[in-house]
Amino acid sequence: MISILACALTTLLFLVTRKIYLTWPSPLLNPVLICIAMISVLLLISGVSYDQYFHASRPINWLLEPAVVALAYPLYQQFTYIKPVFALLTLCAFVGISLSTLIAYIICILLDAGDVLTSTMMALSVTTPITLLITESLGGLPSIAAAMVILIGVLGGVFGVYCLSLFNVTQPQAKGIALGVSCHAIGTAAAMEHHPLAGAFASAAMILSAMISAFWVPILFTILNHLNH
Amino acid sequence: MLIALTGVNFPAPLVGLIVLFLLLLFNIINPEKLAPTSQLLIKYLPLFFIPVGVGFISHLTMIAEHIVLISLLLTVLPVIILLCVGKLAAKGKYRD
Numbered sequence: 001m002i003s004i005l006a007c008a009l010t011t012l013l014f015l016v017t018r019k020i021y022l023t024w025p026s027p028l029l030n031p032v033l034i035c036i037a038m039i040s041v042l043l044l045i046s047g048v049s050y051d052q053y054f055h056a057s058r059p060i061n062w063l064l065e066p067a068v069v070a071l072a073y074p075l076y077q078q079f080t081y082i083k084p085v086f087a088l089l090t091l092c093a094f095v096g097i098s099l100s101t102l103i104a105y106i107i108c109i110l111l112d113a114g115d116v117l118t119s120t121m122m123a124l125s126v127t128t129p130i131t132l133l134i135t136e137s138l139g140g141l142p143s144i145a146a147a148m149v150i151l152i153g154v155l156g157g158v159f160g161v162y163c164l165s166l167f168n169v170t171q172p173q174a175k176g177i178a179l180g181v182s183c184h185a186i187g188t189a190a191a192m193e194h195h196p197l198a199g200a201f202a203s204a205a206m207i208l209s210a211m212i213s214a215f216w217v218p219i220l221f222t223i224l225n226h227l228n229h
Numbered sequence: 230m231l232i233a234l235t236g237v238n239f240p241a242p243l244v245g246l247i248v249l250f251l252l253l254l255f256n257i258i259n260p261e262k263l264a265p266t267s268q269l270l271i272k273y274l275p276l277f278f279i280p281v282g283v284g285f286i287s288h289l290t291m292i293a294e295h296i297v298l299i300s301l302l303l304t305v306l307p308v309i310i311l312l313c314v315g316k317l318a319a320k321g322k323y324r325d
Contacts, residue, residue, distance in 0.1 A: 032278070072250040174323075185275075
């Protein structure tokens with residue numbers, strides 16, 4: 001009974017916020033961001049513990065894994081599009097991911113973040129479902145990583161295109177790749193709004209980053225840990 | 230199962246993703262048959278990670294303790310990556 005209530009409430013809230021987002025497509029109105037914020041406030045006010053909520057909403061969580069597998073389909077669809085610029089996209093994604101992990105690691109060490117928080121910050125330059133999987137396998141806190149990734153996406157969605165123009169990056173394709181690698185799905189949405197070519201390159205870069213991150217981040221993290229100790 | 234066999238610590242859904250992609254690429258699976266299911270799943274993908282995302286409320290003390298670190302990562306990290314990847318990607322030759 002509680003489970004049905006939790007699932008129904010979460011789903012309903014998502015459908016409503018997505019409807020709002022589709023009417024006013026602004027990164028600040030990102031449905032996931034608003035849903036997480038609203039449910040968190042609701043739990044804190046009502047005194048229901050997170051464990052109770054998570055337990056009750058598990059059926060929603062179960063669908064995450066098959067949905068990640070289903071990402072193979074858009075990757076396949078994009079593949080003909082990616083092929084001619086495959087080498088460049090791979091290089092960009094690889095450099096972006098490596099820098100993200102490396103800089104996050106250095107900042108964590110300098111600020112004495114501790115092992116758990118450091119592991120949490122290793123996969124911030126990748127789309128949320130993949131971040132969850134990588135962070136969990138590294139022994140970090142997936143929920144904090146997810147919140148970070150979504151917030152980075154929102155910031156990138158709001159300021160990303162402007163920021164790139166400021167850096168004199170003018171081609172829509174290059175803007176798209178940068179947004180896709182650094183700001184994932186929300187950045188991709190912003191790129192699509194900026195220019196259709198930017199959108200196509202952003203989504204290709206995002207999907208490729210997801211694949212590379214899954215392999216590379218755990219390896220790089222292990223290397224960094226060895227160097228540090 | 231593949232994970233259990235090899236003993237490598239790699240997320241199972243990602244193995245599924247790669248295997249399914251290869252099956253599609255080599256025409257072993259008909260993409261048209263896969264389209265309705267996968268499109269539906271992807272349409273609602275953001276919903277599926279909301280329950281995990283809410284989990285940050287269990288770590289509020291930790292977040293408060295490391296708020297400088299978190300704000301630094303939230304701002305500095307995306308700007309550096311945007312700049313570097315943007316500059317690198319700008320070196321590419323694109324057909325319009």
